[in-house]
Amino acid sequence: MKKILIQFDSDRQAAVFDAVTAYDAGIDALLQYGDVRPEEVRDLVYGAMFTRGPGDLKNTAVFIGGIDVAKGEALLKEAVGALFDPLRVSVMLDANGCNTTAAAAVVKVIRSTPVAGQKVVVLAGTGPVGQRTAGLLAAEGAEVVLTSRTVERAEAASAAVKERFGVDVSAAAVADLAATRQVLEGARAVVCTGVEGVQLIPEDLWRSHETLQVLADVNAVPPLGVEGTKATWNGKEIDGKLVFGALGIGDLKMKVHKRSVARLFEQNDLVLDAEGIMATAKELAG
Amino acid sequence: MKKILIQFDSDRQAAVFDAVTAYDAGIDALLQYGDVRPEEVRDLVYGAMFTRGPGDLKNTAVFIGGIDVAKGEALLKEAVGALFDPLRVSVMLDANGCNTTAAAAVVKVIRSTPVAGQKVVVLAGTGPVGQRTAGLLAAEGAEVVLTSRTVERAEAASAAVKERFGVDVSAAAVADLAATRQVLEGARAVVCTGVEGVQLIPEDLWRSHETLQVLADVNAVPPLGVEGTKATWNGKEIDGKLVFGALGIGDLKMKVHKRSVARLFEQNDLVLDAEGIMATAKELAG
Amino acid sequence: MKKILIQFDSDRQAAVFDAVTAYDAGIDALLQYGDVRPEEVRDLVYGAMFTRGPGDLKNTAVFIGGIDVAKGEALLKEAVGALFDPLRVSVMLDANGCNTTAAAAVVKVIRSTPVAGQKVVVLAGTGPVGQRTAGLLAAEGAEVVLTSRTVERAEAASAAVKERFGVDVSAAAVADLAATRQVLEGARAVVCTGVEGVQLIPEDLWRSHETLQVLADVNAVPPLGVEGTKATWNGKEIDGKLVFGALGIGDLKMKVHKRSVARLFEQNDLVLDAEGIMATAKELAG
Secondary structure: OOOEEEEEEOOOOOOHHHHHHHHHOOOOEEEEEOOOOHHHHHHHHHHHHOOOOOOOHHHEEEEEEOOOHHHHHHHHHHHHHHOOOOOOOEEEEOHHHHHHHHHHHHHHHHOOOOOOOOEEEEEOOOOHHHHHHHHHHHHOOOEEEEEEOOHHHHHHHHHHHHHHHOOOOEEEEOOOHHHHHHHHOOOOEEEEOOOOOOOOEOHHHHHOOOOOOEEEEOOOOOOOOEOOOOOOOEEEEEOOEEEEOHHHHHHHHHHHHHHHHHHHOOOOOOEEOHHHHHHHHHHHHO | OOOEEEEEEOOOOOOHHHHHHHHHOOOOEEEEEOOOOHHHHHHHHHHHHOOOOHHHHHHEEEEEEOOOHHHHHHHHHHHHHHOOOOOOOEEEEOHHHHHHHHHHHHHHHHOOOOOOOOEEEEEOOOOHHHHHHHHHHHHOOOEEEEEEOOHHHHHHHHHHHHHHHOOOOEEEEOOOHHHHHHHHOOOOEEEEOOOOOOOOEOHHHHHOOOOOOEEEEOOOOOOOOEOOOOOOOEEEEEOOEEEEOHHHHHHHHHHHHHHHHHHHOOOOOOEEOHHHHHHHHHHHHO | OOOEEEEEEOOOOOOHHHHHHHHHOOOOEEEEEOOOOHHHHHHHHHHHHOOOOHHHHHHEEEEEEOOOHHHHHHHHHHHHHHOOOOOOOEEEEOHHHHHHHHHHHHHHHHOOOOOOOOEEEEEOOOOHHHHHHHHHHHHOOOEEEEEEOOHHHHHHHHHHHHHHHOOOOEEEEOOOHHHHHHHHOOOOEEEEOOOOOOOOEOHHHHHOOOOOOEEEEOOOOOOOOEOOOOOOOEEEEEOOEEEEOHHHHHHHHHHHHHHHHHHHOOOOOOEEOHHHHHHHHHHHHO
């Protein structure tokens, strides 16, 4: 019986990235669906549920991608809502790589330094990767501060993290160098999750920082979020700090993605969102 | 040489159901086409005909699905019209599962009781499954009565069955309990092919019926067409009658679907519509 | 690691022809994309480049098809423009079969008679196949004359060939029999690349021609471009001339298409347009 992955993508053309990665994760066949609307999901998922017996349904799974994470979440909600016992299929959400990226970045941080009870800053953290990074770090016991240029946006993101992950995350406005310096005061680690091509931390600030032990940056497009670093750095030690660039994190991210897809086919009732993908990342990082 | 199935679907997203079933029927690769319009079929079918030699063309086949059966029939007409000797590929129509469902239901009936010369009622039979059920039963020699709430709709469906299957089917208006009782008078079997969630036969009527020996119901969504039954019943005997629910029929339907797809790859000139799929169902039922 | 071909097609439904041919060329999995717009190509190609390591990228490739050759060329430009070292994938353009058809026709001609320094006429050569045929023949050293019904269109096509292939091709207006006779004067070979169903050379003209040694015609729909011939002729000798019909050329064309797709997976930096596909055709023709 072939392992069939059903790819739902909210973009007009379903991603090549997720398709190739799925094949490399060991699937036998892929059904690609682009421009998928929430109201179309139920019937498609029924088609997955009603074609194989309960004992065989672990050979069918659903992957949800697309650039727009909010749309992906809407598709996930519909897919999970369509499932019922015993006719379940496993489902994974990784729209825009948000979950695998956040999980890989967080694992890089927590495998480098203990974060429980420590201050960790998620700079420019209002987006999907930032929110997931904040939520996953808080779940590890870190005292997370999520920043944005305005306090309103930071607080809204913090509230969203609270609702989604059930954890408390502080919000802070960081719009200039002084605020950056202030928010990093006493921090053990920082993760930059801003948009591509925007520098967030000047080199002299982080190199001379007294408490920072780990810096991670998910931006691969120069200028990088952390000035004076390279995207390929994978825990490079500079002035006593370990630095992880986007490509350095990306290698683990790819492994997490593949392993997560493979896990979908080990049981028929897995729902892999941020937490489940974080568990995969921890397992892979040893 | 890979067995390639080309799936034409009139819906915006080609059905997962037909795709998974095709893989389980043994195909190697699937080309999925959604939102297929009749005017697009010829070139796509030419692409199937002109790529492999006549001796290899049994490894390429076309499956036509989609919720709208009339649209599926239009696609079938175009596909078959594009074929010419010796460059043929086999084609199957099962839009909305109409053929596999009707064939499985009819086989359940005729394997339970002889229908030749017997009155058999197709209740609420104006839809694609109902018309096919009526046509296939009449082809088995049954005296079929097809009902609808209005006599005009019943007669239109009866005429369509006559044109499509070349058989005579009586039409009757059944809009209330008295008419239901009347149309079932003297009937050997009844097949309910109405829309989901609409009860057609009250329990006291069928349990006390004097001539009915078989009841079949293709509606799986409560309330079922036959009151007091279960969708999972697969020939359960109640008061001397055999009852088949939608899921009881569905098991055979799935086998018929898979076997029919497999048959497409045994020769290059098969056209599987209701009659051919009925032949598969009979073969499978032994 | 599976050999994955990514099919970009500018038509609403990606071609079945290219898909089946790809599987027959030995690929393991196909990602089909229809209605692809130039602005969508970069992200899709990135998805191909960023999922496998440089050493594995020869297992991923891109095929560009669709009826509209100009659109295909625009997609090719975007695809090639997205690539950078060392993360390349091989790419092939064969929109509307233009490259494989032209290469097969030209190989039929040059394997039948030496063309270097000889006059060769490409009749009705303004379309994509005609321009490629003219360019490839000129690259073989032939003195090519490309014709159209108006001199303006012939000259525009000739200029396009010059720009694309870097070769000189003469332009001539051929709107009637006298002009046909005149342009063929002293020609060693002629290739008819006009639209389907239009006769270009009367039988008495070519059969009594003094210098013509080879005639090739890519039109398979009667009336053929060369009167009194058959589409299936594959070098049939008539009055001392070798005649190639569209189906006779088509057999080589199919082999060239399959072999070209297979070549995509032998290295990760191949770009197969007219010249590369011509090289494949020559290799196959021995």
